Amino acid sequence: MKGSRKKVDRLPSLSNAEWEVIKPIWEKGPLAARDVYAALPKGHGWAYKTVKTLLSRLVAKGALEYEQIGNSYLYRTVYTRDRITRKEVKKFLDRVMDGALGPALSYFVKDRKLSEEEIARLRQLLDEKERRVGAKSKRRKS
Amino acid sequence: MKAFIEHISAGWSAWAAMVSWQLALLVFLIVIIAFLARRFSARFRYILWLLVIIKVFIPPAFAPVWGVGNWAIQPLWYKMQRAGLVISRPVKPQPAQSDYDKDIASGHRSVQGRVTESTALDKTASTTSQPSEKKPPMFGAVKSWNLKKNIFAFWLAGLVVFLAFAVCRYWWLVRSLRKANVVDEGPLRVELERLALQVGKNTAPDLLLSENAQSPFLFGLFTARIVLPANLPETLNQTELRNVLLHELIHWKRRDMIVGWLQLLAQAICWFHPAVWFANSRIRHERECACDEAAIAYASCEPKGYGESLLKVLLAGKARTSTAFSILGIFERNTKLQNRLKEIMNYKASSRKFGMWGWAVILLFAMVFLSMSATRSSTSFPRKRVATEKQTSLTVPEDYLTIQSAIMNAPIPCTIYVHSGTYEETITMREGIDLVGENPLTTIIDGGDTSSAYTVTCTDHSTISGFTITGGYRGINCYGASPVIKNCIIRDNAIEGIHMMYSKATISQCIFSSNRYGIYVYHNSQPTITNCTISDNRYTGVSIVDAEPIITNCIISFNGIYGIGEYTADSDPEAVTNCCFYNNTAVDYWDEADTNANYYGAEVNTIPEVSDCIAVNPCFMNRFNKDYHLSSISPCIDAGDNSSVDELYDFDGNLRRADGFIDIGAYEFQD
Numbered sequence: 001m002k003g004s005r006k007k008v009d010r011l012p013s014l015s016n017a018e019w020e021v022i023k024p025i026w027e028k029g030p031l032a033a034r035d036v037y038a039a040l041p042k043g044h045g046w047a048y049k050t051v052k053t054l055l056s057r058l059v060a061k062g063a064l065e066y067e068q069i070g071n072s073y074l075y076r077t078v079y080t081r082d083r084i085t086r087k088e089v090k091k092f093l094d095r096v097m098d099g100a101l102g103p104a105l106s107y108f109v110k111d112r113k114l115s116e117e118e119i120a121r122l123r124q125l126l127d128e129k130e131r132r133v134g135a136k137s138k139r140r141k142s
Numbered sequence: 143m144k145a146f147i148e149h150i151s152a153g154w155s156a157w158a159a160m161v162s163w164q165l166a167l168l169v170f171l172i173v174i175i176a177f178l179a180r181r182f183s184a185r186f187r188y189i190l191w192l193l194v195i196i197k198v199f200i201p202p203a204f205a206p207v208w209g210v211g212n213w214a215i216q217p218l219w220y221k222m223q224r225a226g227l228v229i230s231r232p233v234k235p236q237p238a239q240s241d242y243d244k245d246i247a248s249g250h251r252s253v254q255g256r257v258t259e260s261t262a263l264d265k266t267a268s269t270t271s272q273p274s275e276k277k278p279p280m281f282g283a284v285k286s287w288n289l290k291k292n293i294f295a296f297w298l299a300g301l302v303v304f305l306a307f308a309v310c311r312y313w314w315l316v317r318s319l320r321k322a323n324v325v326d327e328g329p330l331r332v333e334l335e336r337l338a339l340q341v342g343k344n345t346a347p348d349l350l351l352s353e354n355a356q357s358p359f360l361f362g363l364f365t366a367r368i369v370l371p372a373n374l375p376e377t378l379n380q381t382e383l384r385n386v387l388l389h390e391l392i393h394w395k396r397r398d399m400i401v402g403w404l405q406l407l408a409q410a411i412c413w414f415h416p417a418v419w420f421a422n423s424r425i426r427h428e429r430e431c432a433c434d435e436a437a438i439a440y441a442s443c444e445p446k447g448y449g450e451s452l453l454k455v456l457l458a459g460k461a462r463t464s465t466a467f468s469i470l471g472i473f474e475r476n477t478k479l480q481n482r483l484k485e486i487m488n489y490k491a492s493s494r495k496f497g498m499w500g501w502a503v504i505l506l507f508a509m510v511f512l513s514m515s516a517t518r519s520s521t522s523f524p525r526k527r528v529a530t531e532k533q534t535s536l537t538v539p540e541d542y543l544t545i546q547s548a549i550m551n552a553p554i555p556c557t558i559y560v561h562s563g564t565y566e567e568t569i570t571m572r573e574g575i576d577l578v579g580e581n582p583l584t585t586i587i588d589g590g591d592t593s594s595a596y597t598v599t600c601t602d603h604s605t606i607s608g609f610t611i612t613g614g615y616r617g618i619n620c621y622g623a624s625p626v627i628k629n630c631i632i633r634d635n636a637i638e639g640i641h642m643m644y645s646k647a648t649i650s651q652c653i654f655s656s657n658r659y660g661i662y663v664y665h666n667s668q669p670t671i672t673n674c675t676i677s678d679n680r681y682t683g684v685s686i687v688d689a690e691p692i693i694t695n696c697i698i699s700f701n702g703i704y705g706i707g708e709y710t711a712d713s714d715p716e717a718v719t720n721c722c723f724y725n726n727t728a729v730d731y732w733d734e735a736d737t738n739a740n741y742y743g744a745e746v747n748t749i750p751e752v753s754d755c756i757a758v759n760p761c762f763m764n765r766f767n768k769d770y771h772l773s774s775i776s777p778c779i780d781a782g783d784n785s786s787v788d789e790l791y792d793f794d795g796n797l798r799r800a801d802g803f804i805d806i807g808a809y810e811f812q813d
Binding site: 015033049052053055056057059060061066068073 | 324326327328331332333334335336338339344346
């Protein structure tokens with residue numbers, strides 16, 4: 001292929017602390033720093049200043065953007081939770097499972113308790129995947 | 143308490159003298175190398191200058207084999223002494239006659255006639271009891287001690303003042319920043335976080351805006367903080383602000399704060415040394431240049447733009463800096479701005495790399511030039527037996543469990559190395575055997591039988607060195623044997639330390655104490671006794687019966703009856719020269735054949751065979767703990783006769799004649 005380029009992954013990689021801080025914004029929409037602080041789980045042990053620093057870091061990484069309102073700043077996410085989650089999962093799979101999904105899935109299925117809804121959803125996803133893979137291989141043959 | 147202060151003062155004087163010349167020499171070398179490396183990375187020069195700070199904290203006596211002290215400085219110094227290029231230490235004036243000597247001479251001190259062995263046996267002479275007479279004052283020695291004490295006190299005062307000043311400035315700075323605004327969100331904070339990520343850090347220090355700050359700086363004892371003047375974000379544009387933040391971040395990333403504190407500490411310790419002040423000034427300058435280099439590289443900006451940022455910051459701060467000790471500012475004290483701007487404008491990425499080769503050069507330089515003292519001894523005690531075709535050495539207990547079994551099974555010739563430990567056995571040497579103990583303090587041969595045995599029986603053509611020989615009836619027997627015995631402690635033997643008959647043994651750098659007789663020289667013996675300390679023996683230091691020893695550079699002191707006792711008319715030493723006699727309880731020198739018989743103190747020099755001897759307190763470091771090292775005020779220092787001594791190293795393995803003159807006794811005073 002002419003002029004092929006390696007895809008640049010612009011999605012930021014988040015630390016555990018940054019995950020905790022960005023979750024309330026995903027869940028509740030644009031928030032100021034004090035609202036994020038209030039929304040954090042009890043017992044997190046962080047100072048208000050630390051939360052503000054983490055938010056600034058998320059902005060620096062490109063995971064958040066902010067808008068100044070008076071003396072405060074309102075933070076909103078740049079990427080959806082789903083996108084960043086998928087990136088983290090992929091990173092995890094590449095690191096732990098050498099990119100193989102099957103063994104990871106079997107670990108989860110064996111070790112985690114799944115509700116009936118989750119099992120049904122998994123089954124639905126697998127059926128959909130099977131249909132797509134089948135359709136692709138038919139197109140190749142033709 | 144007085145002894146403790148004296149000890150500390152003497153130790154500090156020795157340290158200050160050594161560290162002063164070593165630091166001066168190191169700074170001189172680094173000036174040359176830094177000049178030659180002026181086109182290279184500033185970081186290289188910065189780390190090179192840091193070696194001066196490291197040097198302050200390394201003991202000056204540290205002397206690994208590869209250090210320049212061993213292979214260059216010491217041999218050169220020695221050659222210069224021999225050639226007379228070095229001004230030698232002036233000979234110490236003989237102290238005034240002591241009260242002890244005066245009492246003896248005037249007859250005020252009563253001596254109960256001639257003290258014989260039988261009368262002595264009635265008395266139970268104790269060698270450890272404190273003599274009740276007052277120690278005689280020594281004019282020159284007291285003056286010298288006072289000077290060292292005063293200099294030490296002056297240095298201590300300087301150290302306290304310096305640290306107090308630094309603490310005050312730091313406290314003032316912290317106080318002035320109490321009203322500073324913490325920037326924990328907003329565009330400035332975001333920019334700082336972005337730059338931190340760019341330099342490879344996941345966190346960033348706190349950021350403060352202060353009305354009292356004249357220029358940007360980084361400070362903090364445990365938590366680093368970047369402080370900007372409050373008006374700076376409005377004065378500078380975004381690029382210029384980024385350059386400033388990047389500069390401070392690089393300081394933070396490189397932990398220059400810790401280096402700053404170490405500089406402060408080194409400066410406090412060596413406040414008296416101009417070379418350290420100069421080195422610190424160079425460190426500050428090169429550190430800033432190194433940060434500028436890194437900032438230009440990270441920012442990927444034009445050097446001109448970066449230089450303009452600096453000038454704008456300077457103008458905004460009205461050309462003043464708010465830095466103090468250990469605080470890192472974009473404008474440090476004494477940094478030459480013009481040189482710095484020149485470095486910036488001449489920046490070329492290719493010539494400013496500092497990688498593996500730079501580290502290798504600095505490491506090599508540090509290994510060789512940070513240690514400028516000479517090593518202790520030329521001999522190294524083997525840990526493993528050297529395997530050769532023809533085995534010429536054995537090790538105890540690796541090869542044989544006991545010394546005697548090693549001696550009996552050794553090939554001839556052979557050197558037997560004995561590791562530290564207590565060997566409870568009696569030993570009979572063989573000709574051609576050299577017996578070497580690992581350390582005379584810890585390699586002990588204990589005869590274990592105070593009723594009849596000789597702990598060691600010697601032969602001709604053998605050497606014994608590095609042992610404590612104790613616990614026997616007689617320590618060493620040299621009957622018809624002329625061994626070499628050196629660097630040994632011969633103590634606590636029931637009768638004699640060494641018993642000699644028909645012997646021409648060579649005894650050097652040995653310590654005889656707590657025996658009944660230190661050395662007993664019998665019939666037709668002509669031993670050479672050199673640089674020994676013969677002290678605290680219960681009866682006589684050196685007993686001579688029909689023999690002619692040569693005694694040189696020995697301390698004969700605090701013995702229970704006589705220092706030297708000639709028991710018969712034919713007992714005349716060949717020579718007794720450059721010895722120190724002191725406080726031998728009855729008589730310093732007793733000559734049975736002489737009508738005068740008893741010689742006290744300096745009178746010994748009137749004996750025909752005796753010359754150049756002194757009669758003053760040898761001033762041991764701690765005689766009651768059997769520490770016979772000379773203190774700094776000892777008159778035995780430099781009072782020996784150089785011509786009689788071939789040994790290069792003393793009992794401890796330190797150089798003899800370190801300053802051109804040999805000391806009396808087993809130890810050479812280390813200054």
